[in-house]
Amino acid sequence: MQRFILRAEIHTARETFVTYGYDLTPQSVFVVTDWRGASVDTRITVRLSVPRALEPVDVACRIAAFRVAGNPGDVAGMVLEFDADAPRPSVLALLDQVQTLRGEASSLSQFRVLLVEDNGLTRDVFAYSAHRYFGTDDALVIDHAESAEKAWELLTAAEYDLVIVDYFLPNADGATLISRLRADTARSRIPVVAISVGGRSAREATMTAGADLFVDKPVVFRDLFNTMRILAHVSLSPEAKRTILVLDDSALALAVTRAALEAAGFTVVIADDLAGFEREFARCQPDLILVDVQMPEMFGDDIAATLLGTKRVVDVPVVLFSSLEENELARRSSQASATGYISKAAGMTELVRRCREYLGSAA
Amino acid sequence: MKDIQAQFLGRFTETARKRIERMHAALEDTQTGISVLIHELHSLAGESGLLGFSQFVGIARTGETEAKRMQNEGGSSAQSLRATVVELERMLDELSPR
Numbered sequence: 001m002q003r004f005i006l007r008a009e010i011h012t013a014r015e016t017f018v019t020y021g022y023d024l025t026p027q028s029v030f031v032v033t034d035w036r037g038a039s040v041d042t043r044i045t046v047r048l049s050v051p052r053a054l055e056p057v058d059v060a061c062r063i064a065a066f067r068v069a070g071n072p073g074d075v076a077g078m079v080l081e082f083d084a085d086a087p088r089p090s091v092l093a094l095l096d097q098v099q100t101l102r103g104e105a106s107s108l109s110q111f112r113v114l115l116v117e118d119n120g121l122t123r124d125v126f127a128y129s130a131h132r133y134f135g136t137d138d139a140l141v142i143d144h145a146e147s148a149e150k151a152w153e154l155l156t157a158a159e160y161d162l163v164i165v166d167y168f169l170p171n172a173d174g175a176t177l178i179s180r181l182r183a184d185t186a187r188s189r190i191p192v193v194a195i196s197v198g199g200r201s202a203r204e205a206t207m208t209a210g211a212d213l214f215v216d217k218p219v220v221f222r223d224l225f226n227t228m229r230i231l232a233h234v235s236l237s238p239e240a241k242r243t244i245l246v247l248d249d250s251a252l253a254l255a256v257t258r259a260a261l262e263a264a265g266f267t268v269v270i271a272d273d274l275a276g277f278e279r280e281f282a283r284c285q286p287d288l289i290l291v292d293v294q295m296p297e298m299f300g301d302d303i304a305a306t307l308l309g310t311k312r313v314v315d316v317p318v319v320l321f322s323s324l325e326e327n328e329l330a331r332r333s334s335q336a337s338a339t340g341y342i343s344k345a346a347g348m349t350e351l352v353r354r355c356r357e358y359l360g361s362a363a
Numbered sequence: 364m365k366d367i368q369a370q371f372l373g374r375f376t377e378t379a380r381k382r383i384e385r386m387h388a389a390l391e392d393t394q395t396g397i398s399v400l401i402h403e404l405h406s407l408a409g410e411s412g413l414l415g416f417s418q419f420v421g422i423a424r425t426g427e428t429e430a431k432r433m434q435n436e437g438g439s440s441a442q443s444l445r446a447t448v449v450e451l452e453r454m455l456d457e458l459s460p461r
Contacts, residue, residue: 250406260367296402323405323409344409345420348413
């Protein structure tokens with residue numbers, strides 16, 4: 001069986017925590033490492049995803065057994081059985097997605113990985129295994145950095161499809177590097193897999209910093225490579241190529257909007273004032289522009305009218321994005337000849353749906 | 364999107380508390396503070412709506428409408444606006460006790 005790594009957010013009656021799982025089948029998934037006092041037959045809810053690649057699905061499960069690793073590469077952890085009734089369609093949908101992505105991503109094309117790892121043997125084994133696994137014809141490029149500082153130099157010099165970061169690094173730890181990456185507009189959406197021998201504390205530090213997945217060392221590279229194949233496909237998907245520029249003076253609204261749209265696979269560029277908007281607009285060539293209406297320097301509808309009226313944007317939807325009442329938003333949008341509007345009050349799911357709609361209509 | 368809501372809960376409550384503090388300060392002198400009040404209510408409505416804390420949206424919007432009316436027409440009492448801000452504060456305490 002081809003295994004790949006899933007992010008698994010576990011919700012019990014007492015707490016929520018993030019771990020990872022393997023071996024998704026219609027019957028079960030092994031969720032490794034962490035069981036926090038749970039016992040057999042306990043019912044839990046698991047949210048499964050490959051961040052930036054597969055939309056999360058919530059699955060109700062029963063803990064069927066615990067497994068202890070006997071040999072290198074064995075998976076230790078909880079053996080979960082999905083509920084037979086309600087969650088099954090979502091599990092099957094997830095499986096369908098995985099099968100499709102596996103099928104289409106049978107080889108890598110121009111996939112560039114940065115491995116941040118100070119252990120020379122791990123680096124060499126990773127590179128050797130990856131080239132054996134993907135074959136020498138694949139355009140797989142693996143760069144190495146021994147420290148967070150060196151990694152940052154490489155990250156600012158090349159575009160990466162995946163960053164794999166060891167938690168324990170000399171000087172600054174892996175979580176610090178991940179935080180820096182997530183705070184950097186141009187690089188914030190690069191998939192990040194954290195690895196470590198540090199167990200739960202390393203996992204919590206790196207996931208809190210913004211890692212998409214965490215894998216305990218020793219890493220089973222084959223499983224990581226399968227996950228890379230899924231990510232490789234996604235990096236070529238249409239949504240990943242779509243850039244949305246968002247102008248809003250609320251730092252929180254910007255952060256939430258970015259998180260929601262990036263989780264849906266878009267590239268998001270943000271600006272919190274007009275100067276930043278001008279700079280990013282010139283730099284990123286957006287496919288869609290969202291403009292908050294009530295900005296301190298100018299109304300968003302005036303910005304939209306100016307952009308459209310002076311033909312600074314052609315075939316790029318400019319959409320008002322505000323918490324104003326819908327009728328007021330519709331009126332302002334119409335007066336400014338904006339492409340449309342999205343109400344913040346409708347929430348993140350609606351935001352993603354409407355962005356897809358506007359991008360679809362613009363295609 | 365629930366994970367994003369959970370991820371941003373702390374930041375939301377922290378931001379909302381600061382906004383409510385500024386609203387209380389603005390209500391001390393509505394002549395000069397009314398535009399601040401409108402801005403804070405508007406921003407709170409947007410942030411809470413995006414994050415799916417929809418219970419805040421209606422009240423913040425009502426407050427914003429009322430504050431705009433006060434700004435345009437003048438003369439209204441700040442008492443009901445104060446009640447709106449207190450209600451928002453109560454809801455915030457309910458969502459995330461201090």
